Amino acid sequence: MRLPIKLIKTSVLTKFHVTKFCANSPFPIIEEQTSKAFNDAMSTIKIGNTFKSTKQNRHNRSDKLLCNYINESSVILDIGASTGITSLDVISTLNNLFAKYYITDYNIKVYYNKDKYYYYLFDINYKCILIFNKTCVIYPNEFRLLKWFFKNKIQSFIEKNDLKEALLIDPKVIDVVKSNSKIEVESFSVFDKWEKQKPNIVKVANLLNLAYFTNTEIVNAIKNIKVLMVDNGYLLIVENRDQEQGALFIKSKDQFLLVDKIGPDIDIMNLVLNN
Numbered sequence: 001m002r003l004p005i006k007l008i009k010t011s012v013l014t015k016f017h018v019t020k021f022c023a024n025s026p027f028p029i030i031e032e033q034t035s036k037a038f039n040d041a042m043s044t045i046k047i048g049n050t051f052k053s054t055k056q057n058r059h060n061r062s063d064k065l066l067c068n069y070i071n072e073s074s075v076i077l078d079i080g081a082s083t084g085i086t087s088l089d090v091i092s093t094l095n096n097l098f099a100k101y102y103i104t105d106y107n108i109k110v111y112y113n114k115d116k117y118y119y120y121l122f123d124i125n126y127k128c129i130l131i132f133n134k135t136c137v138i139y140p141n142e143f144r145l146l147k148w149f150f151k152n153k154i155q156s157f158i159e160k161n162d163l164k165e166a167l168l169i170d171p172k173v174i175d176v177v178k179s180n181s182k183i184e185v186e187s188f189s190v191f192d193k194w195e196k197q198k199p200n201i202v203k204v205a206n207l208l209n210l211a212y213f214t215n216t217e218i219v220n221a222i223k224n225i226k227v228l229m230v231d232n233g234y235l236l237i238v239e240n241r242d243q244e245q246g247a248l249f250i251k252s253k254d255q256f257l258l259v260d261k262i263g264p265d266i267d268i269m270n271l272v273l274n275n
Contacts, residue, residue: 002139003021003139003142004139004140004142004143004146005136005137005138005139005146006021006022006023006136006137007021007022007023007135007136008022008023008024008025008132008134008135008137009022009023009024009025010022023043023044023137024040024041024043024044025040025041025044025132025134026041026044026045026119026121026130026132026137027041027132027134028040028041029041029042029045029110029121029166029168030112030119030164030166032171033171034171035171035172038083038170038171039053039054039055039083039085042054042082042083042168044130044132044137045110045121045130045168046130046139047107047123047129048212049211049212050212052082052083052107052168054082054083054085054086054206055085055086056085056086056088056089057089058086058089058205058240058244059086059089059205059238059240059244059246060089060244061244061246061262061263062205062236062238062244062246062248062262063086063089063090063093064093065236065246065248065260065262066090066201066203066234066236066248067090067093067094069201069234069248070094070097070098070201071098072097072098072099073099074098074099074100074200074201075098075099075100075102075197075198075199075200075201076090076098076100076101076102076199076201076202076203077102077104077194077199077201077202077203077228077229078090078101078102078104078203078205079104079105079188079190079202079203079204079207079225080104080105080106080190080204080205080206080207081103081104081105081205082105083105083168083169083170083173084103084105084169084170084173084185085170085172085173086205087101087103087173088170088172088173088176090203091176091183096182098182099182100182100184100197100199101182101183101184102184102185102186102188102196102199103169103173103177103183103184103185103186104186104187104188105168105187105188106187106188106189107123107124107168107187108167108168108169108185108186108187109124109165109166109167109168109187110122110123110124110129110166110168111123111124111126111163111164111166112163112164112166113157113162113163113164115153117133118131118132118133118138119131119132119133120150120153120154120157122157122158122163124187126163127141128140128141128150128154129141131150138150169185173185190204190207190208190221190225191217191220191221191224193224193228194228198228198229198230199228199229199230199233200229200230200232200233200234201233201234201236202225202228202229202233202234202235202236203235203236203238204225204236204237204238205237205238205239205240206238206239206240208221208222208237208268209239209267210267210268215271218268218271219271219275222256222271222272222275226251226254226256229251230251231251231252231253232250232251232252233250233251234248234249234250234251234259235248235249235250235251235256235272236248236249237249237266237268237272238266239266239267243263243264244262244263245261245262245263245264245265245266245267246261246262246263246266247260247262247265247266247269247272248260248261249272249273255273256272256273257273258273
């Protein structure tokens with residue numbers, strides 16, 4: 001179990017090297033802030049089993065490989081792109097040389113409200129994931145007593161439908177989307193039916209992880225990707241462990257064939273090739 005309560009990181013705590021038990025302030029998520037402040041805040045957000053931390057140039061070598069297969073007619077679907085900041089890496093490299101770029105993540109927004117003492121953050125299914133103020137952050141789902149203590153307040157916000165909305169999209173990405181009609185941000189799960197234009201390029205980074213999903217779930221996701229993309233399209237799967245691992249596949253009829261890879265084999269290589 002992770003610490004259910006952490007202090008907000010400050011310059012004083014940093015000076016005395018006690019930040020191991022601290023978290024970045026989540027306030028930039030609900031307040032207009034710079035891209036850096038926003039991404040620092042995102043590292044505090046935990047949805048399900050996953051912290052939403054990400055950063056630019058995280059998939060640098062894999063992205064360069066993928067860009068070799070993209071042209072002006074390419075329709076790109078980036079699945080599980082979190083804040084979209086790594087999508088922006090690809091978009092910047094391509095210099096607008098694509099037909100459409102869909103930046104997608106299942107959790108592209110949160111809901112929130114506050115009482116006299118705390119702010120309460122909810123995921124898209126209205127589950128309270130974080131409680132915070134200027135001093136500390138509280139993860140109510142990490143400790144049963146905390147969940148019980150805040151239960152009535154959490155329930156009152158839901159029952160009154162008294163929640164505001166905040167996007168979990170990097171401010172830089174929002175600016176780019178506003179200025180370029182070829183780029184869209186969508187809420188999408190890798191297990192869902194894709195309702196828009198079929199992509200010929202699909203990128204999935206740090207999502208199909210055996211720490212998050214069972215083998216069966218990952219196989220179902222792979223099968224869904226096959227259905228949603230065109231034949232002879234390319235699938236890039238990226239994993240960031242101690243080093244970047246990437247694998248580029250081509251969809252040939254009803255299977256994926258390995259085209260090239262970066263670093264050691266991705267953990268789910270056999271699941272992709274054999275399903």
